[in-house]
Amino acid sequence: MDPAQFFAASRLVIVAGKGGVGKTTVTATLALAAAKRGLSTLVVQVEGKSGLASMYGQPAFSYDQVTLAEADETAGQAAVKARTLTPDDALVEYLEQSGMSRISRRLVTSGALDMVSTAVPGIRDILVLGKVKQLERDRANDLIVLDAPAAGHAISFLQSASGLADAVRLGPINNQARDVLELLGDPARCQVMLVTLPEETPVNELVETAYQLEDRVGVSLGPVVVNGCYPDLPGLHVDPNEAAAASGSSLRPGEAEELTAAAEFRRERMALQREQIDRLAEALPLPQITLPYLFDSELGPPQLHHLADAFLAEVKALGPAAASTMKAP
Amino acid sequence: MTGPDLASLVRDRTIMICSGSGGVGKTTTAAVLAMEAARIGRRAVVVTIDPAKRLADALGLGHDGIGNLPKQIDGPWPGELWAVMLDTKSTFDDLVTNYSDEPDQAARILDNRFYKNISGALSGTQEYMAMEKLYDLHADELFDLVVVDTPPSRNALDFLDAPRRLTRFLDHRLYRVLMAPTRGMMRAVNVAAQAFVRSVSKVVGGEVFDDAIAFFQAFDGMEQGFKERAEMVLDLITSPATGFVLVASPKRDTVEEARYFTDKLAEADIPVAALVVNRMHPHFTEALPEALRARADTLGDSDLGGLYRNLADFALVASREEEHLSGLAEQVEPAPVVRVPFLRTDVHDLTGLALVGDHLFARA
Numbered sequence: 001m002d003p004a005q006f007f008a009a010s011r012l013v014i015v016a017g018k019g020g021v022g023k024t025t026v027t028a029t030l031a032l033a034a035a036k037r038g039l040s041t042l043v044v045q046v047e048g049k050s051g052l053a054s055m056y057g058q059p060a061f062s063y064d065q066v067t068l069a070e071a072d073e074t075a076g077q078a079a080v081k082a083r084t085l086t087p088d089d090a091l092v093e094y095l096e097q098s099g100m101s102r103i104s105r106r107l108v109t110s111g112a113l114d115m116v117s118t119a120v121p122g123i124r125d126i127l128v129l130g131k132v133k134q135l136e137r138d139r140a141n142d143l144i145v146l147d148a149p150a151a152g153h154a155i156s157f158l159q160s161a162s163g164l165a166d167a168v169r170l171g172p173i174n175n176q177a178r179d180v181l182e183l184l185g186d187p188a189r190c191q192v193m194l195v196t197l198p199e200e201t202p203v204n205e206l207v208e209t210a211y212q213l214e215d216r217v218g219v220s221l222g223p224v225v226v227n228g229c230y231p232d233l234p235g236l237h238v239d240p241n242e243a244a245a246a247s248g249s250s251l252r253p254g255e256a257e258e259l260t261a262a263a264e265f266r267r268e269r270m271a272l273q274r275e276q277i278d279r280l281a282e283a284l285p286l287p288q289i290t291l292p293y294l295f296d297s298e299l300g301p302p303q304l305h306h307l308a309d310a311f312l313a314e315v316k317a318l319g320p321a322a323a324s325t326m327k328a329p
Numbered sequence: 330m331t332g333p334d335l336a337s338l339v340r341d342r343t344i345m346i347c348s349g350s351g352g353v354g355k356t357t358t359a360a361v362l363a364m365e366a367a368r369i370g371r372r373a374v375v376v377t378i379d380p381a382k383r384l385a386d387a388l389g390l391g392h393d394g395i396g397n398l399p400k401q402i403d404g405p406w407p408g409e410l411w412a413v414m415l416d417t418k419s420t421f422d423d424l425v426t427n428y429s430d431e432p433d434q435a436a437r438i439l440d441n442r443f444y445k446n447i448s449g450a451l452s453g454t455q456e457y458m459a460m461e462k463l464y465d466l467h468a469d470e471l472f473d474l475v476v477v478d479t480p481p482s483r484n485a486l487d488f489l490d491a492p493r494r495l496t497r498f499l500d501h502r503l504y505r506v507l508m509a510p511t512r513g514m515m516r517a518v519n520v521a522a523q524a525f526v527r528s529v530s531k532v533v534g535g536e537v538f539d540d541a542i543a544f545f546q547a548f549d550g551m552e553q554g555f556k557e558r559a560e561m562v563l564d565l566i567t568s569p570a571t572g573f574v575l576v577a578s579p580k581r582d583t584v585e586e587a588r589y590f591t592d593k594l595a596e597a598d599i600p601v602a603a604l605v606v607n608r609m610h611p612h613f614t615e616a617l618p619e620a621l622r623a624r625a626d627t628l629g630d631s632d633l634g635g636l637y638r639n640l641a642d643f644a645l646v647a648s649r650e651e652e653h654l655s656g657l658a659e660q661v662e663p664a665p666v667v668r669v670p671f672l673r674t675d676v677h678d679l680t681g682l683a684l685v686g687d688h689l690f691a692r693a
Contacts, residue, residue, distance in 0.1 A: 020352025200675040201381045235632030243632040258614040259636045262643045295642040297581045297649045
């Protein structure tokens, strides 16, 4: 399908997945891919430590918005911006906007927020999501990509709204929770993009998370991203000596064995990956976007551009059904 | 010069704590260490936090089972292998029951809504309860070795800070302020505090504060016992009987996290006893990745070009992995570094655990 249509599906995409599956890499990739198609994109992070800035070759950022990639009008590329949202900052800002600036700082410095957030689980999450909702409403960016907390945290994070709407029946927190619920429940405004690796345990956990998100949060699920897939290569099934003869070249002693062992390993891994990708497709009727494994672990701007281009190519290959957000049955 | 190898640690230590970032195989490593102890005749128990379902089933910890009590796993070993899945809430409940003066006090706390939230949601509670469980099992004469898998927290070090964090929470001056009126002192001073509390109540609702006050009233008098216990737990996990096993994968970001983690342990005067690196790519060739890549490029899209490109890919990933690990290996010296290769399938049964054991203890 047309990437423009794909990125226009919802203004907020929440990227979620278990630790170690490359959630932040996918966040960075999705943002750059959208920007390459001319959508001004804002990346929102909720956990401080991550390599997102360095993937763009930029220094680390915090609550204040920074530009990770400048717009390039001749190339039709929009800017990628980013910021980190923390509950403390979001709360202070929220209280100030609600005319309660007098108590806002004190609430944080006295440690009362700690206690309140303990007493009312999810309050930190709702503060952050409330801020995200505000950013989404501002429409200052075409797309917002939220790098969600890892794994199980993602569910409690997104569930905080329904929990709080019940727990706190009146007042500003209740309003926030209701607004966030509305946002999460509206496929035109928000969808979740789940990330996994083509391996057994991550696939199982992704399927479980997908159903929990549907059931407990009621949020729409976009395509699933399968990260770290070995790209195919020619010759993996061919005997190196024959391949050398066909190319009119010769091998050093011992080289045939090395080439064979490496080719076998890749074939085997690719077959195992294929199995898991098929199993995922069977368990979860969502379109899949596969991203290549990067043998070079130095993830900087060139690699990120490579991933973003691969992402766009995958989007183009998606069927038209991917236009509307899909629901798992 | 390296320190005691992993086999000696399993033989000599009474506690082993597996830590590292999420997705690196901590749970599996912890289970394998306990299994190895059983193989050499020790009575070992592994405490897991959130095992993948099939591994949980293999350890007899299926979801229908009752949590928090160790279950014995039968197998071909002279020692004993036990496993327990941490149940944060009931561990906390036990702690409250043990430290309350009378059953009434415990009941009041256990019924309190604020307590129910804390025991499930206070950040660090799961970490603390893991350490609490460890302390409990260590004291139990049924076990020679306790192996713990640390929770996959945002900050991998939370569990070190957790005991103190909880007592700090219970000790917070804000609660003193909240508690003061009910103790009948300093009423005047508290007028300002009460005004503040009223404003906060406007934001989150008054019941929250009522619950909190009721909780701290019920908790009154138990803080000391809790604090002493927390100190004992901390002493135990920093004692020489405890071995920290750092689990990592050779990916750049997890190695960076492992290095950060090692620094933090060092600040707390805790050495890393062993480093386990899972999911290492195989090393196929001595040739340099750049040379192989150049050769592939001259061969274009031919089969031979593809074969060279593939070998170049694996030569590159292997050299990157060694690059990433060398700094970490140096940093954890004299701890031994054990490398476990990429395995064909995920570990979800005892045979799989035994296979990892063969790699960890150099029998493969």
